[in-house]
Amino acid sequence: MSTRTMQFRIYRYDPDKDEKPYMQDISVELDHHDRKLLDALVKLKAKDDTLSFRRSCREGVCGSDAMNINGKNGLACLTDIASLKQPVTLRPLPGLPVVRDLFVDMTQFFKQYHSIKPYLINNDPPPETERLQSPEERAELDGLYECILCACCTTACPSFWWNPDKYVGPAGLLQAYRFIADSRDQATSARLDDLEDPYRLFRCRSIMNCVDVCPKGLNPMRAIGKIKDAMTKRAV
C-alpha cells in the first residue's frame, strides 16, 4: 500500500497556554483512502490530539469544518487533498474570535442570522395539511434554501470584518431573501423595513468574496441584489 507525506502549516492557539498564536509545521502520512482534507486532519489529530477543529457529518452537510485553507475559506470535508499546494496552510475562519486552534466563536455570525427572523411568518390559521406552493413559487427558493450556515461566505467578507455587529453578512442576507421570496411568508414588508438601513444590507460593496468561497456553489450577491430590487420596486 503506497503512502505519501503531506506538509501542513497550521495556526495554533490555546489561550490557556499560549501567549500568542503561532504557526506549527507538521506533516502526516496519508494512504490512498485519504482523499479529502478532513481525512488528513483526522490523521493529524491522531498524531497530535491537542489540535482542535470542528467536524461532524464529513460530507458537506453540517458546515462544521469550515476553515481558511491556503488563504481561501472552504470546508475541509469537501476539499480534495490533490488540489492543495503544499505546505497546506490552515487558519481559522477570519473575522471571528478564535476559541482554540481552528475553532472559532460563531456567536456573532448566528446573532446576525437570527436577526433576520429565519422562519416563516404567516398569521393565517394553519391548514389541515400544508401550505401549498406552485412549482414556480417553489423554484424561487432554489439556490437559497441549500445554505448550510458554514460561515465561509460571511467570514470572507471585508464588510463583515469591519462591521460584524451591524452588517448582516452574506449568509444572513441569503437567508433573508429566502423568506422574502417565499410565497407563504406574510412579513415581506417588515423584512424589507428591517434591512433598509445603511449598515444591515447596504454595507455590501459587491466584492463577491462570498460567491467565490461558497462550498455549496450558492450566490449570496444575487440574493442581495434581489433584496435591493424588491426594495426599489416597493419604493417607486
Add this chain to the structure above:
Amino acid sequence: MVSKIVVGAHYGLKDWLLQRFTAAYMAAFSLVFAALLASRWPLDQQAWRALMEGGVMRFFAFIFILCLMVHAWVGVRDTWMDYVRPTGLTLAMHVLTALALTGYAGWALSILWRL
C-alpha cells in the same frame, strides 16, 4: 443603553440609488464631454468659452456638479461611518463634509458660469 447596537435608519435604499444614478449620469456626461472636446480639438480659449457658454451645456454641467457632490457625500459619509466610531465626532465629520461639498459646488459653478 451602553452596549445595545442600534440600527434601522431608513435611508439605505435612497442613498444606494442616488449613488448609482449619479455615477451613471457622470459616466454618460464624461463620455459626451470628451467627445465634444475631441470635436473641437485643438482647444483654445475661444473654443472652450463657446462650448461652456451655451445654455444646454450650463444645464447639464450644473447637474454634473450636483451629481458629483451627492456621489461624494454618500462615499465620504460611509467612510466616516466605517472609520470614525464616536457618534459625536462622526456627526461633526458629516456636517463638515456637507458644508465643504456645498462650498465646492458653489465654487465650481461660479468658475464655470463666470466664463
